Amino acid sequence: MANEANPCPCDIGHRLEYGGMGHEVQVEHIKAYITRPPADQGRAVIVVQDIFGWELPNTRYMADLIAGNGYTAIVPDFFVGKEPWSPSGDWNTFPEWIKSRDARKVDKEVAAVLRYLKQQCGAQRIGIVGFCWGGIVVHHVMTKYPEIRAGVSVYGIVRDSEDVYDLKNPTLFIFGEKDPVIPLEQVSLLTQKLKEHCKVAHQVKTFTGQTHGFVHRKKEDCQAPDKPYIDEARRNLVEWLHKYV
Template structure:
């Protein structure tokens, strides 16, 4: 388990500088970052940020990567104006901070995003990807929204009491050396998933490796970063 003094080791992985390609929009009562593909499409992906929030350059990079692969990609501010976690914050206050940011209480914003994508972009097939806090949100949404055709949860902490009655295909990405998600938690997914799903554990990888670790840290890590990104794209391509 993670050290109690640092209950979510999300400082692992670089928060790199990135010049985003998309733009910000307002969707009802909150903002979102959206990146569009060059060709017209009816496919879209909702990208759910981690504890560092919707403005993290790394997360916007992932949205742009999705757009480059043919998806309308939108990353909403699911904290709705509340401050995201900052690297300088005191980890002893993390659990208290998290209480007002429940990853399972995002239905209002999700409804607004789905409406926006359908009305503004004529999106007909929509999926969802989430990282860390957002990975937990994906667990929730894939049990609540049948219109989400596919989900990818990237190092989202499992709740052992959940039955994981997923409504549509969901892909679960974990790092072998993730300190906050013991691998035994993954067994609850394998026991209860009824739809098509996949659980993949990437050797030697820590929390944040898919979207926050620089590709050039070491060659072995780079291989798994690239593999995970290809895997999540392949999952979306298969089901959306």
């Protein structure tokens, strides 16, 4: 889900058969999946789910990928126990479903996760990455939390609001050229507004020929021309974290 104000179906893509390398923990009032790096350097990344929830294997795969690059990665249940969207759900009911899962009303959960990472994991430098619905969360969070040193919003964008361009810290936005949920006109508007209002490092990057979900839900047997873009987007994500977290 890329815009709570104008719901559109997400392309579920390929659901990985993946068990994960981490484990589940309780973080105050929410559950979370956490995975640790080979060598702890005091850096952590909050990984925010898409509409299919914190247990989606694809999201845990991305958390493990981030952990493998040197970060404690945590995937909290930002739906706070509410059911995630089901791929077999009736899309006619989606607008009502999403109303109780506002991506800009997660401050209580973000605060809880930040406390956990600092107090229980010894995190001194924290970043955030989100996919789809989680990308909206990242966009929102990066306007409010100076302590979060960097953000990567992957095909997620806050629209219909003028208070979302003064980012507090460096933020990377990743989009697919052929994403039906986020048209290129909206990507262009975001680019323009950030140029006008944002005083910190930022980048808006669009990947040729790619659709919604390509970074974490592309089919494993995707066509050969797609793979370089998937690999590049994942590499860009990690490089952004390395540079700023």
